[in-house]
Amino acid sequence: MQRYLGKRKLLRIYISNEDTFEGKPLWEALLSTAQKTGIAGATVLKAAAGIGAHSELHAFNIWVLKQKLPLIVEMIDTKEKIDTFLKAVDGMIGEGLVTMSDVEVLDYRHPKFEKGE
Secondary structure: OHHHOEEEEEEEEEEEOOOEEOOEEHHHHHHHHHHHOOOOOEEEEEOOEEEOOOOOEEEOOOOOOOOOOEEEEEEEEOHHHHHHHHHHHOOOOOOOEEEEEEEEEOOOOOOOOOOOO
16 A cells, blocks of 8 residues: 555564553553554564563573563554554553654555555
8 A cells, every 4th residue: 555655653662461551461452552543553573582671581481381571562654643652552551662763664565455555
């Protein structure tokens, strides 16, 4: 889709799979808010390991039932839409890291949309 191409912002939110907001997983609350604020799309990535702000190693262990693992929530959209989303989630993230960088979307393909739309 043509409207997704060009210069955009990449938002990354680094949290833990154990983080919650109002009784549900924080990543779920963030995705729900992204949808409500009109973000084009969002992805949650689960990491195998990471070191957080407290220099504590969080890594996958097959022998542990409940594991604290890093998650990254990524979104690409216009700065205006990202800013609207950030205002909506202000206060949701108790502990984490939020970054934003410039990206250029070169191509976007989806069978639902015809090329050039």
